[in-house]
Amino acid sequence: MTEPVLSIKDLVVEFPFRNDVFRAVSGVSFDIMPGEVVGVVGESGAGKSMTGSAVIGLIEPPGHIASGEIRLKGERIDNLPEEAKAKLRGRRIGMVFQDPLTSLNPLYTIGEQLIETIRTHLPLNEAEARQKAIDLLTEAGIPKAAERMESYPHQFSGGMRQRVVIALAIAAEPELIIADEPTSALDVSVQAQIIKVLKKLCANHGAAVMLITHDMGVIAQTADRMVVMHQGTVVETGTVGDIIRRPQEPYTIKLINSIPTIQRQAGDVAPEAAANDDGAYVQVKHLVRDFEIGGGGFLKLLPGKVEMFRAVNDVSFAIEKGKTFGLVGESGSGKSTCAKMIVGLLRPSSGQITVDGHDIWAGGAGHKERRKRVQMIFQDPYASLNPRWRVADIIAEPMRTLGLARNRTEVDHRVAELLTRVRLDPSVMRKFPHEFSGGQRQRIAIARALSSQPEFIVCDEPTSALDVSVQAQVLDLMQELQDEFGLTYLLISHNLAVVRQMSSAVGVLHNGVLVEKGPTDAIFDNPQADYTKMLLDAVPDISRVA
Amino acid sequence: MLAFIARRLFQSVIVMLAVAFIAFMVFRYVGDPVSSMLGQDSTLADHAALRERLGLNEPFYIQFFSFVGNALQGQFGISYRLQQPVSQLIMERLPATIELAFASASIALVLGVVLGIYTALRPRAFSTGVIMTASLIGVSLPTFLIGIGLIYVFAVELKVLPSFGRGEVVDLGWWRTGFLTESGLRSIILPAITLSLFQLTLIMRLVRAEMLEVLRTDYIRFAKARGLSQRAINFGHALKNTMVPVITITGLQLGSVIAFAIITETVFQWPGVGSLFVNSVAVVDVPVMAAYLVFVALVFVVINLIVDILYFIVDPRLRDGAKSGR
Numbered sequence: 068m069t070e071p072v073l074s075i076k077d078l079v080v081e082f083p084f085r086n087d088v089f090r091a092v093s094g095v096s097f098d099i100m101p102g103e104v105v106g107v108v109g110e111s112g113a114g115k116s117m118t119g120s121a122v123i124g125l126i127e128p129p130g131h132i133a134s135g136e137i138r139l140k141g142e143r144i145d146n147l148p149e150e151a152k153a154k155l156r157g158r159r160i161g162m163v164f165q166d167p168l169t170s171l172n173p174l175y176t177i178g179e180q181l182i183e184t185i186r187t188h189l190p191l192n193e194a195e196a197r198q199k200a201i202d203l204l205t206e207a208g209i210p211k212a213a214e215r216m217e218s219y220p221h222q223f224s225g226g227m228r229q230r231v232v233i234a235l236a237i238a239a240e241p242e243l244i245i246a247d248e249p250t251s252a253l254d255v256s257v258q259a260q261i262i263k264v265l266k267k268l269c270a271n272h273g274a275a276v277m278l279i280t281h282d283m284g285v286i287a288q289t290a291d292r293m294v295v296m297h298q299g300t301v302v303e304t305g306t307v308g309d310i311i312r313r314p315q316e317p318y319t320i321k322l323i324n325s326i327p328t329i330q331r332q333a334g335d336v337a338p339e340a341a342a343n344d345d346g347a348y349v350q351v352k353h354l355v356r357d358f359e360i361g362g363g364g365f366l367k368l369l370p371g372k373v374e375m376f377r378a379v380n381d382v383s384f385a386i387e388k389g390k391t392f393g394l395v396g397e398s399g400s401g402k403s404t405c406a407k408m409i410v411g412l413l414r415p416s417s418g419q420i421t422v423d424g425h426d427i428w429a430g431g432a433g434h435k436e437r438r439k440r441v442q443m444i445f446q447d448p449y450a451s452l453n454p455r456w457r458v459a460d461i462i463a464e465p466m467r468t469l470g471l472a473r474n475r476t477e478v479d480h481r482v483a484e485l486l487t488r489v490r491l492d493p494s495v496m497r498k499f500p501h502e503f504s505g506g507q508r509q510r511i512a513i514a515r516a517l518s519s520q521p522e523f524i525v526c527d528e529p530t531s532a533l534d535v536s537v538q539a540q541v542l543d544l545m546q547e548l549q550d551e552f553g554l555t556y557l558l559i560s561h562n563l564a565v566v567r568q569m570s571s572a573v574g575v576l577h578n579g580v581l582v583e584k585g586p587t588d589a590i591f592d593n594p595q596a597d598y599t600k601m602l603l604d605a606v607p608d609i610s611r612v613a
Numbered sequence: 614m615l616a617f618i619a620r621r622l623f624q625s626v627i628v629m630l631a632v633a634f635i636a637f638m639v640f641r642y643v644g645d646p647v648s649s650m651l652g653q654d655s656t657l658a659d660h661a662a663l664r665e666r667l668g669l670n671e672p673f674y675i676q677f678f679s680f681v682g683n684a685l686q687g688q689f690g691i692s693y694r695l696q697q698p699v700s701q702l703i704m705e706r707l708p709a710t711i712e713l714a715f716a717s718a719s720i721a722l723v724l725g726v727v728l729g730i731y732t733a734l735r736p737r738a739f740s741t742g743v744i745m746t747a748s749l750i751g752v753s754l755p756t757f758l759i760g761i762g763l764i765y766v767f768a769v770e771l772k773v774l775p776s777f778g779r780g781e782v783v784d785l786g787w788w789r790t791g792f793l794t795e796s797g798l799r800s801i802i803l804p805a806i807t808l809s810l811f812q813l814t815l816i817m818r819l820v821r822a823e824m825l826e827v828l829r830t831d832y833i834r835f836a837k838a839r840g841l842s843q844r845a846i847n848f849g850h851a852l853k854n855t856m857v858p859v860i861t862i863t864g865l866q867l868g869s870v871i872a873f874a875i876i877t878e879t880v881f882q883w884p885g886v887g888s889l890f891v892n893s894v895a896v897v898d899v900p901v902m903a904a905y906l907v908f909v910a911l912v913f914v915v916i917n918l919i920v921d922i923l924y925f926i927v928d929p930r931l932r933d934g935a936k937s938g939r
Contacts, residue, residue: 123838157840164838169831173930174853183849184839219929235839 070141071098072243072275073122078135078145080117080126091117091130093299099243104266104276106290106307108283110322110534111505114299115279119245121145122277123160124152140242158188161236161274163265165248167228171220177204177231178216181238188239203234206271208264225398226257230264237268244269247279254397254561259605262289281534283326284607287311295319325539327564329591329606347385348555349392349409349523354382354418356404378404380579382418386572388522389549391556393570393587395563395602401579402559406527409557410443422523439469442516446528448508452500458511459496462486465519485514488551489544506537510544517548523555530565542569563606567591575599621921625914630681632910636903637680640690641669689904694896699904703886708788709779710878710885714871716801717809721870722863725813729820734847736825744817751814760807760880767803775800777882804881808874812866819862823855830854857928864920865913872909 080092092114099105107115120126122137124144137145144155156162164170172180181200185191191199197216204212207230220228229249236244249265250258266289269276278290286293286307293310295303295318303316314320356379379401386392396402407413409420411427420427427437442465445451452461462485463478465471472478483493489510500508509529516524529545530538542565548554560566566573567587574584575596583596594600647663648655664670668679683689689699728748732741768776780796782789791797827833828851836846875887882888886905893901925931 125834125837153837153840153843155840156838162835162838164831164835166831170835172832172836172850172854174857174928175850176929183841183845187839187841187845221930232835235835239840 069101071138072101072103072140073099073277074138074141075118075122076136076138078118078121078137079133080114080121080130081133082130090133090299092121094135095296095299095301096135097294097301097304099275099277101242101275102270102273103292104269104278104290106278106280106286106293107296108280108286108293108322109296110281110536112298113296115296116247117299118296119162119247119277119279122243123156123162123245124149125156125162157184157236157241158239159241159243161239161241161244163229163232163236163244163246163249166252167225167232168252170232171228173220176217176219177223181216181231181235184235184238200234200238203238204231206268207231207234208260209234224257225253226261229253229257229261233261233265233268237272237274240272241274243277244274245277245279248281249278250285251280251282255563256397256601256605258285259288259607262607265289282607283311283323283535288607295322322536325536327539327542327562327568329564329567329603329608348388348423349386349557350419350421351385351405351409352383352419352421354379354405354408354420355416356401356408356413357416378579379408379415382574382576382579382581384572384574384581384584386523386555386557388555389553390572391549391558391570393566393573394557394559394576395561395566395573396576397561397602399578400576402576403527404579405576406443406525406557406559410441410525411437439519440522442519442521442524444509444512444516444524444526444529447532448505448512449532451512452508452515454500456499457496458482458486458498458500461500461511462496462515462518465515469519471519481518482514485518488517488548489514504537505533506541509533509537509541513541513544513548517552521554523557525557525559527559528561529558531560531562538565545569563591563603564608575602617925618918618922621918625918628914629907629910633681633684633907634677636684636906637677639906640680640899640903641676684907689907690900692893692898692901694893694898694901699900702889702901703904703908705789706884706886706889708790709883710871710874710887712791713801713804713808713874713877713883713885714867716805717807717812718867718870720805720809721812721816721866724809725816726820726859728813729817730824730847730852732817733821733824733828748814748817751810752818754810756807756811756876757880759810760804760877763803763807764880774803776803779884804877804883807880808870808877812870815866816859816863819859820855823858824851827851827854853927857924860920860923860927864916864923868913868916871912 075098076096078092078095079090082089082091095114095118097105107118109115117126117130121132122144124147126132132145135145136143139155139159144152147155171177175183178197178200181203182193182196185196185199186193189196189199201212201216204215209215209227209230215223220231223231233249236246244265246265250261253261262285265276268274276290278286280286290307292305293307294301295310295316297318303310303314303319310319311323314323355377357375357377359375382401382405384392384394394402394405404413408415409427414428422437422440425437425440427441459479459482462482463472466478466481472481479496482496486493486496491507491510491514495503500511503511509532526545530541533541545556546569549556556569558566558569570587572585573587573590575582575590575598577596577598583590583594583599590599591603594603647660647669668676671679687700691697692699692702695702728744732744735741764776767774775796778800779791780798780800781794782791782797783793791801833846833851836850841850874883874885875891877883878885878887879891886908889901890905892898893905
């Protein structure tokens with residue numbers, strides 16, 4: 068039997084606080100064999116990133132390794148002095164971080180950053196290092212690598228930057244790559260490419276991979292074995308196929324069951340779709356939005372200098388009362404711009420939006436109607452609630468501004484009722500948002516949206532900032548509220564599985580154009596547009612594990 | 614890049630015109646320039662003659678245009694108090710102010726950046742605590758008190774440094790410098806320290822805060838994960854990113870060092886533009902005040918322009934931003 072590249076035994080990472088000690092990782096053990104891809108999966112706070120940081124020796128103080136050992140090729144590395152650890156980094160252990168937009172220094176060209184890294188570790192001169200950098204970029208799939216060496220990070224798209232980051236991590240031929248959520252910040256189609264690049268490069272260079280992610284689909288597609296972590300401990304270890312098809316531990320079973328899949332599950336009743344668009348509750352007709360780019364300020368005075376960018380191009384769809392319409396698309400496809408126009412935050416360049424027959428951009432009466440009937444739930448529950456306001460005030464604000472409640476008692480009564488509706492205890496209304504978890508905050512945001520008794524709610528990526536198990540709870544809640552109040556939803560998401568689970572009809576946006584729309588099942592099972600087919604193929608899905 | 618500079622220059626011209634207009638209004642309407650110049654015992658005929666000669670009977674906008682035209686040629690009229698051309702007065706005193714500003718800005722920049730980096734890299738060290746506490750004193754003590762305190766210690770008690778004036782100066786024809794004589798150099802020490810202290814602490818605290826911020830970013834973590842040396846990370850990657858916001862504040866502070874050295878110049882009787890201004894205010898010498906106003910605006914506009922161009926050189930994102938017009 069060969070020796071493992073990485074062997075972690077009873078690792079404990081502790082954060083001492085003033086009067087107690089928080090154990091981020093408690094007693095984690097697993098091995099990674101040469102050339103193997105091991106997925107470490109778990110929800111936020113499971114300690115998976117902390118394990119990765121411990122291996123590469125980058126735990127932020129005051130956190131520290133309290134006990135246990137980490138061996139690289141049999142040699143113990145957790146107790147090495149700082150300088151010796153620094154020598155391992157990059158040379159023997161490489162790392163890829165989550166957000167490619169922030170992990171490159173914005174003020175240096177990518178060539179400078181690559182050459183600097185290569186020359187730190189390998190005895191090459193400037194020209195040789197340059198050649199190696201170009202080779203690495205080519206290998207990572209960057210076209211015209213030699214020319215792009217002089218480009219700055221901001222001149223690359225997110226996916227391209229992540230390729231650069233991977234090239235950087237692998238530059239000195241390390242034996243182990245730690246990839247911490249390498250694709251979570253990317254679009255699905257880009258995600259698939261990046262996973263391929265990561266796998267290919269590591270295979271070519273013989274590096275083992277520790278792939279840290281919350282996305283079971285990515286692991287299913289990439290890893291050989293997986294380690295499931297929960298609250299700082301390893302729950303289950305095994306081959307990917309085994310764990311996904313025959314999970315043993317209750318936590319793993321729960322985790323796997325809460326993952327939405329783009330396949331229609333047996334027993335689910337397919338929501339029927341609308342037959343025709345006339346008389347639908349919400350109608351969006353020929354919506355167009357242009358943005359000016361270039362020639363700003365002074366140059367505006369010159370004629371013909373203003374360029375227009377069409378973010379949303381002739382989008383039309385309709386939503387039946389009490390149904391959910393899913394709008395999917397990648398970043399930059401114009402889906403959030405659509406949402407803003409529909410809730411009235413952004414004036415359309417042309418086109419018409421009517422809710423229950425009222426044109427919401429008609430001004431006067433239409434304006435007032437819109438504010439009452441149309442509400443929005445935002446993506447980030449950490450940023451969408453005012454941190455200095457108490458929950459009661461947050462939820463009561465729409466009632467107060469729209470004059471829906473007469474006095475203090477009535478407001479309190481309504482707030483308590485709304486909190487119960489979203490399955491929170493009414494006594495929490497005196498608390499501040501920071502005292503809640505992400506899922507609870509999103510419930511508060513939903514309660515706020517419900518407080519003006521709307522009939523139509525626009526949900527812009529309502530669950531993409533949440534863990535899978537929490538996501539399942541929030542989606543269930545949204546479903547129940549829809550049944551209870553007959554709400555109409557516009558669900559905007561890049562997550563195809565969520566859209567499949569929730570909506571009765573779907574529209575696919577690509578570069579501002581609605582390439583396809585129709586009943587959910589028709590689109591998912593029998594896509595017509597090439598873009599839709601590509602999007603569906605790119606989704607990493609656990610049900611495809613052989 | 615050229616379009617960007619052209620746009621900035623255009624904005625600068627508008628700012629200067631606005632300031633010139635204010636200066637003109639001050640000149641024209643604060644008191645009656647004719648009676649200020651002629652004094653009490655003059656005849657009405659004298660008044661009328663001077664009024665005609667100064668062009669004060671012309672329409673308002675013609676007067677403004679001739680004011681701007683004269684200002685462009687460096688003509689701001691005659692000082693009521695000293696009976697000399699204002700431009701000549703300012704040019705005589707400008708070298709003193711510029712040398713003082715240059716000396717104090719150098720002290721503030723070098724020490725401020727070095728101490729800022731030091732305290733950021735050793736956030737928990739005892740020495741950092743000492744420096745940070747001392748810097749609070751620097752920020753909160755008023756300039757005149759520091760100046761008087763320094764004079765008391767070094768000039769009165771220790772008798773090692775002069776307490777006022779510029780010392781001997783060497784005339785280079787177009788510039789009179791105090792940097793070439795021993796007494797000149799000794800004279801500049803106390804005022805330069807006094808003037809720099811506030812800027813120094815400000816720059817230091819700014820550099821420290823920015824650097825701490827930058828050291829927490831992902832690209833610094835990634836640089837560590839790539840195994841780069843501590844030196845390369847701190848001085849190559851972190852410092853350059855720290856400098857972007859520091860440049861703005863430092864530029865503006867440098868402007869105020871040149872323009873508002875008034876208190877320090879008064880305390881040390883430094884023969885610069887600031888003390889000229891203070892003396893002119895006392896006797897309502899309007900032409901000097903108007904010229905000083907235009908001068909200060911010019912200093913700020915020029916420094917801002919330089920700061921904008923520096924931004925361009927440091928931050929590649931702005932270069933592209935300018936191409937697309939933002």
